[in-house]
Amino acid sequence: MELTRNEIVQKLNEIVDMALGEIAVTADESSNLTTDLGLNSVGLLYVVIAIEEFFGVRFDDVSFGDFQTVGDVVDYIEKKLKA
Numbered sequence: 296m297e298l299t300r301n302e303i304v305q306k307l308n309e310i311v312d313m314a315l316g317e318i319a320v321t322a323d324e325s326s327n328l329t330t331d332l333g334l335n336s337v338g339l340l341y342v343v344i345a346i347e348e349f350f351g352v353r354f355d356d357v358s359f360g361d362f363q364t365v366g367d368v369v370d371y372i373e374k375k376l377k378a
Contacts, residue, residue, distance in 0.1 A: 310345040327363060
């Protein structure tokens with residue numbers, strides 16, 4: 296799956312909106328997952344599952360807690376998609 300960084304960010308925004316059950320603040324790569332987007336542990340779990348299903352990547356070698364910003368997640372997804 297060949298996606299641009301902007302397409303990945305756009306999809307992550309959709310996933311976060313679904314996790315929160317509402318339209319969230321539109322995230323950019325510098326947005327913090329918990330403080331800026333308001334994701335709690337249940338929301339983060341939902342986001343991880345949705346990312347794994349949509350992008351076909353697994354977070355088996357890291358903890359999602361290792362990610363602070365949307366950009367961190369985008370970097371990881373890009374790396375896994377190229378592997």
